[in-house]
Amino acid sequence: MKSAVIVFPGSNCDRDCATSLARVTGVQSVFVWHAETMLPEGLDLVILPGGFAYGDYLRSGAMAAKSPIMAAVRAHAAEGRLVAGICNGFQVLTECGLLPGALMRNSTMRYVCKDTPLAIANPDTAFTRAYGAAAETVMPVGNGDGRYVADDETLDRLEQEGRVVFRYLDNPNGSANDIAGIVNDAGNVIGLMPHPDRCADPALGRTGGVAFFRSVLEASG
Amino acid sequence: MTHPHLAPATEAQALEFGLSAEEWRLVLEKLGRTPNVTELGIFSVMWSEHCSYKSSRVHLAKLPTKAPHVIFGPGENAGAIHIGPGADGEPLACIFKMESHNHPSYIEPYQGAATGVGGIMRDVFTMGARPVALFNALRFGDPAHPKTRRLVDGVVRGIGGYGNCVGVPTLGGETNFHPGYNGNILVNAMCVGIARADRIFTSAAKGAGNPVVYVGAKTGRDGIHGATMASAEFGDDTEESRPTVQVGDPFLEKLLIEACLELMESDAIIGIQDMGAAGLTSSSVEMASKGGAGIELWIDAIPAREEGMTPYEFMLSESQERMLMTLKPGREPEAQRIFEKWGLDAATIGVTTTTDRLVLKWHGETVCDLPLGPLADEAPKYERPFVKPTAKVSGPQTIHGVPFADALVKLMTCPDMASKRWIWEQYDRDVMADTVAASGAADAAIVRIHGTERALAVSCDVTPRYVEADPYEGGKQAVAECWRNLTAVGATPLAITDNLNFGSPQRPEIMGQIVAAIEGMAEACRALDFPVVSGNVSLYNETNGAAIPPTPAIGGVGLLEDMSARAGFSGMAEGDVLILIGETTGALGATLYLRELHGREDGAPPAVDLALEKRHGDLVRGLIRDGFAKVVHDLSDGGLGCAAAELALVNDIGVYLEPRRGVHPDAWLWSETQARYLIAVPAAEAEFIYTAADEAGVTAEPVGIVGGCEIAFGADAMDLAALRAAWEGWLPGYMAQVA
Numbered sequence: 001m002k003s004a005v006i007v008f009p010g011s012n013c014d015r016d017c018a019t020s021l022a023r024v025t026g027v028q029s030v031f032v033w034h035a036e037t038m039l040p041e042g043l044d045l046v047i048l049p050g051g052f053a054y055g056d057y058l059r060s061g062a063m064a065a066k067s068p069i070m071a072a073v074r075a076h077a078a079e080g081r082l083v084a085g086i087c088n089g090f091q092v093l094t095e096c097g098l099l100p101g102a103l104m105r106n107s108t109m110r111y112v113c114k115d116t117p118l119a120i121a122n123p124d125t126a127f128t129r130a131y132g133a134a135a136e137t138v139m140p141v142g143n144g145d146g147r148y149v150a151d152d153e154t155l156d157r158l159e160q161e162g163r164v165v166f167r168y169l170d171n172p173n174g175s176a177n178d179i180a181g182i183v184n185d186a187g188n189v190i191g192l193m194p195h196p197d198r199c200a201d202p203a204l205g206r207t208g209g210v211a212f213f214r215s216v217l218e219a220s221g
Numbered sequence: 222m223t224h225p226h227l228a229p230a231t232e233a234q235a236l237e238f239g240l241s242a243e244e245w246r247l248v249l250e251k252l253g254r255t256p257n258v259t260e261l262g263i264f265s266v267m268w269s270e271h272c273s274y275k276s277s278r279v280h281l282a283k284l285p286t287k288a289p290h291v292i293f294g295p296g297e298n299a300g301a302i303h304i305g306p307g308a309d310g311e312p313l314a315c316i317f318k319m320e321s322h323n324h325p326s327y328i329e330p331y332q333g334a335a336t337g338v339g340g341i342m343r344d345v346f347t348m349g350a351r352p353v354a355l356f357n358a359l360r361f362g363d364p365a366h367p368k369t370r371r372l373v374d375g376v377v378r379g380i381g382g383y384g385n386c387v388g389v390p391t392l393g394g395e396t397n398f399h400p401g402y403n404g405n406i407l408v409n410a411m412c413v414g415i416a417r418a419d420r421i422f423t424s425a426a427k428g429a430g431n432p433v434v435y436v437g438a439k440t441g442r443d444g445i446h447g448a449t450m451a452s453a454e455f456g457d458d459t460e461e462s463r464p465t466v467q468v469g470d471p472f473l474e475k476l477l478i479e480a481c482l483e484l485m486e487s488d489a490i491i492g493i494q495d496m497g498a499a500g501l502t503s504s505s506v507e508m509a510s511k512g513g514a515g516i517e518l519w520i521d522a523i524p525a526r527e528e529g530m531t532p533y534e535f536m537l538s539e540s541q542e543r544m545l546m547t548l549k550p551g552r553e554p555e556a557q558r559i560f561e562k563w564g565l566d567a568a569t570i571g572v573t574t575t576t577d578r579l580v581l582k583w584h585g586e587t588v589c590d591l592p593l594g595p596l597a598d599e600a601p602k603y604e605r606p607f608v609k610p611t612a613k614v615s616g617p618q619t620i621h622g623v624p625f626a627d628a629l630v631k632l633m634t635c636p637d638m639a640s641k642r643w644i645w646e647q648y649d650r651d652v653m654a655d656t657v658a659a660s661g662a663a664d665a666a667i668v669r670i671h672g673t674e675r676a677l678a679v680s681c682d683v684t685p686r687y688v689e690a691d692p693y694e695g696g697k698q699a700v701a702e703c704w705r706n707l708t709a710v711g712a713t714p715l716a717i718t719d720n721l722n723f724g725s726p727q728r729p730e731i732m733g734q735i736v737a738a739i740e741g742m743a744e745a746c747r748a749l750d751f752p753v754v755s756g757n758v759s760l761y762n763e764t765n766g767a768a769i770p771p772t773p774a775i776g777g778v779g780l781l782e783d784m785s786a787r788a789g790f791s792g793m794a795e796g797d798v799l800i801l802i803g804e805t806t807g808a809l810g811a812t813l814y815l816r817e818l819h820g821r822e823d824g825a826p827p828a829v830d831l832a833l834e835k836r837h838g839d840l841v842r843g844l845i846r847d848g849f850a851k852v853v854h855d856l857s858d859g860g861l862g863c864a865a866a867e868l869a870l871v872n873d874i875g876v877y878l879e880p881r882r883g884v885h886p887d888a889w890l891w892s893e894t895q896a897r898y899l900i901a902v903p904a905a906e907a908e909f910i911y912t913a914a915d916e917a918g919v920t921a922e923p924v925g926i927v928g929g930c931e932i933a934f935g936a937d938a939m940d941l942a943a944l945r946a947a948w949e950g951w952l953p954g955y956m957a958q959v960a
Contacts, residue, residue, distance in 0.1 A: 198652075
C-alpha cells in the first residue's frame with residue numbers, strides 16, 4: 001500500500017496519522033504539502049489529518065477545500081481510491097463536496113476532548129472490516145466544530161444506504177443522528193470526527209483505532 | 222516640528238511610565254543628557270519589575286541552579302536539561318519554563334490567557350525545542366465573587382483556544398479558588414519542549430555586521446506598555462487598561478514554530494529571541510547585550526500593521542507572534558525561502574554593530590541612541606527592606622469531630638478538590654499521540670519522548686495556604702510536593718521552573734514573604750537535588766492595597782527511563798490492600814479540612830522533613846521501577862481520606878479505611894502530614910512492600926482494603942456513586958449558573 005498525508009500549514013495531526021498507520025501496518029506515508037498540485041504516483045490512500053488547516057478563522061476547512069492540492073485529491077477519489085479525512089480532514093471533505101453535510105460548532109459551544117464510545121454502524125466498509133464482529137469501539141474526539149448536520153433528505157439517504165459508518169453512543173457535540181463518521185456513495189471516501197490516529201498504540205493504553213488502519217491496509221490489497 | 226515622541230522627556234512622564242523619581246535621576250546620570258520620550262519609554266520598560274527583576278534578583282541568586290544534567294539554568298529564555306538519547310540515539314534536551322500572565326488575564330481573560338500560552342511556547346521553541354506539553358496553574362477568587370465565573374470561562378477558553386490550535390497537548394496543572402485572588406487572578410502557563418542537546422539556540426547576537434531579521438506578525442499598536450502594566454498594582458480603574466492587553470493568533474504561532482524549527486536545521490542562525498514583554502525593545506537589547514555587540518534598527522523597515530506608527534510605538538508594542546534573529550551574512554535568502562513557504566512576513570530590519578549601543582534610525586534620522594549597559598546588566602537592583610514573616614504556630618488544640626461522610630463530601634466537593642473535568646475536557650490532551658497520562662490519571666502527567674520507550678513526567682504544585690501561614694516552610698513544601706508527585710509516577714525528578722507570584726515588594730511584609738519563600742525553596746532544591754533552571758517573577762499582584770496569598774508555583778520535570786514501569790491511579794482491584802507509606806503526625810494546622818469544615822485558616826502548616834521526604838520517595842520510586850507498585854497516589858490536600866476517595870472514584874470501586882486506635886479520627890483521615898504515599902497492591906504482594914520498607918527504615922502499614930461500592934471508615938460509609946455525582950457536579954453546576 002502507498003499512502004500520503006496532506007499537510008496544510010495548520011495541520012497538527014499529520015505526524016500522528018503517519019505514525020499510527022506505520023505502527024499498525026508498517027506502511028510509511030509520504031507528506032504532501034498543500035501548495036503542491038500533484039500527488040505521488042500510484043497512491044492507494046490519502047489522509048487529510050486533524051488540525052486547523054489555515055487557522056480556521058473562517059468556517060473550519062473552508063479555505064483548505066480551495067487549496068491547490070485538493071484538485072488532485074478529488075481526482076484520486078474519483079478513481080475509487082481511498083481518502084480518509086479525520087477531524088479537520090472531515091471538515092475539509094464536506095467543504096469541498098466530497099462528502100455531504102457540514103460540521104458546525106458543538107452544541108455545548110465548547111471544544112471537547114474525551115474518549116467516546118462508538119457503534120460501528122457499518123462493519124462492511126473499507127475502513128471498518130477489520131473490526132470483525134465487534135459492534136463497538138472507543139476513540140477520542142478533540143473538536144470545537146464537530147456537530148454533523150445535513151438536511152433531512154441527505155440524512156435519510158445516508159441512513160438508507162448504510163453510509164453512516166461510526167455513530168456516537170454518548171453524543172459529545174450534538175451531531176445529527178449521533179453521526180460520528182460517514183462514507184461517500186462509492187464507499188471509498190470516509191470522514192470522521194473521532195481520531196483513530198490517537199488510539200492505535202497499545203503502549204499508550206488505547207487501541208480503538210488499530211482496526212481502522214488494518215481495514216485500510218486490507219482494502220488496499 | 223518635532224514629533225512629541227521625539228521631544229525631550231520630563232520627570233512627570235517618567236513617573237507616568239512607572240519609573241520612580243530616583244530612577245529618573247539615574248537615567249539622567251547614566252545618559253549624561255535628557256532622553257527623548259522614545260528613549261524614556263525604552264528605559265521604563267527595561268527597568269520595569271517584569272523585565273529587570275529589580276526587586277527579586279538579589280534573592281533569586283540564592284536558588285541552586287546547577288547539576289551535571291543542567292545545560293542552561295536561569296538567564297536564557299528557558300531552562301535546558303539533558304534527558305538522554307532520542308529515537309536515533311541523538312542526545313536530547315528538555316527545555317521548559319513557567320511564566321505568568323496574571324495582570325492581562327484579569328483584565329481580558331480570553332486573550333490574556335491565550336497570549337500567556339503563546340508567550341511561553343515561544344520561549345521554548347526559540348531555543349530550538351519542539352513544544353510537547355503545556356500546563357497551567359490557575360488561581361481564581363471566591364466562586365461567589367461576581368467576576369469569578371466569567372474569569373474562569375474566559376481563561377479556560379483562552380488556554381484551550383490557543384494550545385488546541387497550535388497542536389500541543391495541555392496535560393495538567395492545578396486550579397484553586399480563594400477570596401485572596403478576588404482582585405488578582407493568577408494564570409501561570411508552563412511549556413515543556415524537546416530539542417537536540419547539541420543544537421540549542423540562545424539569544425546572544427555575537428559579532429558585528431550581521432543582519433537582524435524580523436519574522437512573524439506585523440507590529441501594531443497593541444500591548445504598548447504591557448510590561449509596565451504588569452508591574453503595577455490594580456486600582457478601581459483597572460479595566461481601562463484593556464488596550465494594553467495583546468491579542469493572540471495561534472495559527473500564526475504554529476507557522477512560526479514550524480518555520481523556525483525548519484531554519485534551525487541549518488546553521489544560518491547566530492542568535493534568536495522571541496518578542497515577548499516589552500517587544501522589540503527587550504528582544505533587541507537582550508540579543509545585543511548578551512552577544513557583547515551593539516545593534517542598529519531601521520524603524521522604517523519593520524513590518525507595520527498600520528500607517529503612521531512612531532518609533533516609540535514600534536519599540537513598545539507587544540504585538541504577539543514575532544521573532545527576532547541575527548543570521549550569518551548572506552544567509553537571508555535561505556531564511557526567506559522558508560518564511561515564504563510558511564506564508565510569514567519577514568524583513569531585515571537592522572544590523573549588529575560594535576558600539577555597545579542601541580541605535581534607532583527613522584526617516585533617515587537617529588531617534589534613539591542609548592548605551593546597552595544601563596538598559597540591561599546595569600539596571601537597578603534593589604535590596605528592598607523586609608520584615609521576617611512570623612510563622613503561624615501550632616494548630617488548633619481541640620476540634621469538634623465531623624462525621625466521616627459529611628466531612629468527605631464537603632472536602633471532595635469544595636472548589637479546590639472538586640473534579641476539574643469541565644476544564645480539562647476543553648483542552649486537547651491527545652494531539653502528538655504521545656500522551657501516556659494526563660490530568661486526573663496520575664500525580665504527574667506523563668508524555669512519551671517521541672519514538673522511544675522513555676518519557677517525561679511533569680507536575681505543577683504549590684499550596685498557597687501553607688506559604689501564607691509560613692512562607693519558609695511553604696516554599697519548601699511546594700518544591701517537596703512537586704518532587705513527590707514526579708516520584709509517585711516512578712520518575713526521577715530532574716529540575717524545576719518557578720513562577721513566583723506575590724504582592725508589592727515595596728511593602729516590607731510582602732518582601733519578607735518573597736525572601737522566606739525563596740530561601741525555603743532553595744533548601745528543598747538543595748536537599749532533593751532538584752535545581753531551578755528557569756523561572757518568572759510576578760509582583761504587584763494586589764488591588765487597592767490587598768495582596769494575593771503568596772503563591773510560588775513550581776513546575777517540575779522528571780524522567781522515566783522505561784515508561785512501562787510507571788504508576789498511576791488506575792488498576793486497583795477488589796481485595797487489594799491500601800498501604801500507607803510514612804507516619805501520620807495528625808497535625809491539622811492550615812489544612813483543607815480546617816478551612817472547609819471549621820472555617821479556620823490558622824495554625825502551622827505541616828512540617829517538611831526533607832531527609833524523610835527523600836527516603837520515602839526513593840523507596841516508592843524503587844518499588845514502582847521494580848514493578849511492585851502500579852497504583853500510587855501521594856497524600857496532599859485532604860490527606861488520607863481524600864487520597865483514598867480519589868483512587869476509589871478513578872477505579873470505580875469502593876474502599877474501606879480502618880480507624881486508627883489512639884488517633885482522633887479526623888486527624889487520621891484529614892491531616893496533611895508530608896512525605897506520605899498511598900499504594901494499592903494485591904494482598905499477596907503486601908508483605909513484600911512491608912519488607913522493602915522495613916529495610917529502608919520507612920514506615921509502611923495497611924490502612925484499608927479495596928472492594929464494594931462505598932467509601933467506608935469504620936462503621937461510617939458514603940456511597941461512591943453519590944460522591945461521584947457531587948464531586949463531578951460542582952464545577953459544571955457552578956459554571957452553568959447565570960451570574
